[in-house]
Amino acid sequence: MSSYIEHFIAGKPYSEPAARSGAVHNPSTGEEIARCEYGTRSTVDHAVAVATEAGRRWGRASHAARQAVIFKLRDLMIANMDVLAEAIGREHGKTIPDAKGELGRAIEGIEFACNAPHVTKGEYTNNVGGEIEVFSMRRPIGVVGCITPFNFPIMVPAVMMTMAVAVGNSIVWKPSEKVPSAALEFARIWKEAGLPDGIFNVVQGDKEVVDAILEHPGIAGVSFVGSTAVGEYVYQKGTNHNKRVAAFTGGKNHMVVMPDADLEAAASAFVSAGFGSSSQRCMAVSLLLPVGTETAERLREIVIPKIRALKVGSYDDPGADFGAVVSRESKVSVEHAIGRCLEEGGELVIDGRGFAVPGRPNGYYLGPTLFDRITTDMHLYREEVFGPVRGIMRPATFDEAIDITNQHEYGNGSVIFTRDGKSAHRFMMEIESGMIGVNVPVPLPSAFFNFGGLRRSKFGDGHLYGPDAARFYTKFKTVSQRWPEPDDGALPVSLAFNPSA
Missing domain, CATH: 3.40.309.10 (Aldehyde Dehydrogenase; Chain A, domain 2)
Known part of the structure; x- marks a missing residue:
């Protein structure tokens, strides 16, 4: 009898009554091995509400607290290598050594996310004029919608989401409905690593869930990997709803x-x-x-x-x-x-x-x-x-x-x-x-370099990993401040454009 695969919201499995579902097959045998529940707009609404509330606290957490989770995630990925490779192979069809190779690149991406405090550092200038100092800082954008393909059930989500989480965002993730089990295994590992409930949420489903993510006003950014036709649709629809979107698409x-x-x-x-x-x-x-x-x-x-x-x-x-x-x-x-x-x-x-x-x-x-x-x-x-x-x-x-x-x-x-x-x-x-x-057969760069194609192989200015990923998942704030001496008195009224110089 087929198993039933649910969503993962607020740190636990989540299901809705009378939900639609789709078959999950083992490509190696052709047999149906599970039924996957398909979410609706209400599922996405619930996940975004949970992610928003949890994300407020996570975004204020110290770099040290967030990095502790990322370090633990890396160790657990290594410890769970066999379990994850089995889940990938069973639903995708790739061989176990190939699945473990994918996991190795996923771990590389997680290791780079341990550098999040460094790659999100701001800038500072003292006394730009009138004893005013100016500094910049990067802050998380909020809830990130992630839409990932079947061909890398763990590597793409890992390199996409780990940096997003490391810099203080929360996640609503729609994995491919062809490989839903690996998503739940990954969610389980995040929870075991100590990530607070509600930061990492999985909504299984099809186009209805994609559209709900693209249109939801509570989602600030969307990262996508998949076909060119769908990626262009995601980019256009997402940006039309005032989201930042990075869509990584086909190659020849x-x-x-x-x-x-x-x-x-x-x-x-x-x-x-x-x-x-x-x-x-x-x-x-x-x-x-x-x-x-x-x-x-x-x-x-x-x-x-x-x-x-x-x-x-x-x-x-x-x-x-x-x-x-x-x-x-x-x-x-x-x-x-x-x-x-x-x-x-x-x-x-x-x-x-x-x-x-x-x-x-x-x-x-x-x-x-x-x-x-x-x-x-x-x-x-x-x-x-x-x-x-x-x-x-x-x-x-x-x-x-x-x-x-x-x-x-x-x-x-x-x-x-x-x-x-x-x-x-x-x-x-x-x-x-x-x-x-x-003289390199697959020019896939190391995780500390940016990944992304040109022309119709990528829509948007973001990159999948590397330093640019940290920039994509953060918003920039610039602060100008002046701290006068207690007895300086009030500044004179001036209507000049730049009275501080």
């Missing part, structure tokens, strides 16, 4: 390989960065761009056996390289993308359709798929395919490779493999992507 990441590159290393990097987690990553390498015909032919020969050697299996199979895609709908969508690319003239080198894992006949599996001779008018170039389908394009020159990369609407991450410093430098300067790798 290109890997340029120069003729002088170590082709063996480049091939391994492409396979690793392209097919990990069933390619369900916004930072996955989507398209391989070897420069020149000879480079393309040689690299293709090296890449093909590496891809054919990949093992697809259940999330708990220790020998699997990657697992199922997240849903039956996702599998159908990816298979449709393969068929469309064939119709458009792509050369199908490896076909992952019809793939089956022994003992898991109903799992949502696709084998790795590779196309060659992709062109800019094809669907596989234009659209982000969230599944294990990768392509090879054949630019004749470095200039053409840069043009192919820059003419795409997304600008999340781009990578070059080369031994030539001049080519690498030109790539860094000319490529219109927010994150760039040089």
Whole structure:
């Protein structure tokens, strides 16, 4: 019998009578494993009221008190690694080692949030004129609405929310309805770390909850990670309701390989960065761009056996390289993308359709798929395919490779493999992507740097982590003050614009 997954509000599970619910599946088997309750506007109203009241006290808490919770959270994340990885794998489909890799990056983000007192320091100037001193300070914005995707059930929430909490805000979080259990495990760990009840709240649900968050007058800011279409909607609707919004969206990441590159290393990097987690990553390498015909032919020969050697299996199979895609709908969508690319003239080198894992006949599996001779008018170039389908394009020159990369609407991450410093430098300067790798397959920066793409890969000026995250979750106040001597007397009346100078 399926379990029932509730919300988490005011430090405990919360449910409403006669609530809507949706099925939660194990992608590795295709079976329904739970029912997830879907919230309503009234659920969000309740969560915001709780978060507002608790947040007033938390925002006034000392840095030391808040940091003590963040330090404890880090330790508990490490202690609960196996439990969290199991929850991620069971509902997402990614392998346990991949889930633990995600948790490692989550912990890195939590560790950076321990620096919140430093990255939120203000400025001070003595005697700007008339013995007036001016200083600035950062204060929490209040209640933050967080909307997160299925593909990183813990990492994205951790790096998104830990800094928000560390600088004094409270949270109302809508996780993906496909992976609700990991959200409750994360909420449990926050409570065990000593976070006061009401600071961290989870409202499960679908678009109704998203709209309620975007429209609620008690929510000051919204952070989102997900598809470009939804991210643009979140940004426009949220800002129309006077919220600050940072929406991190899709990617179509290109890997340029120069003729002088170590082709063996480049091939391994492409396979690793392209097919990990069933390619369900916004930072996955989507398209391989070897420069020149000879480079393309040689690299293709090296890449093909590496891809054919990949093992697809259940999330708990220790020998699997990657697992199922997240849903039956996702599998159908990816298979449709393969068929469309064939119709458009792509050369199908490896076909992952019809793939089956022994003992898991109903799992949502696709084998790795590779196309060659992709062109800019094809669907596989234009659209982000969230599944294990990768392509090879054949630019004749470095200039053409840069043009192919820059003419795409997304600008999340781009990578070059080369031994030539001049080519690498030109790539860094000319490529219109927010994150760039040089001989690095996935240019995901460390947590103490800002994360975010350019063009339609990000809406808003915020960043997901790094110092800019602390700025996004705080408002700036500037104070001018003067303390006269007791016997100075009253200041003379002056209508001049700047009588203090």
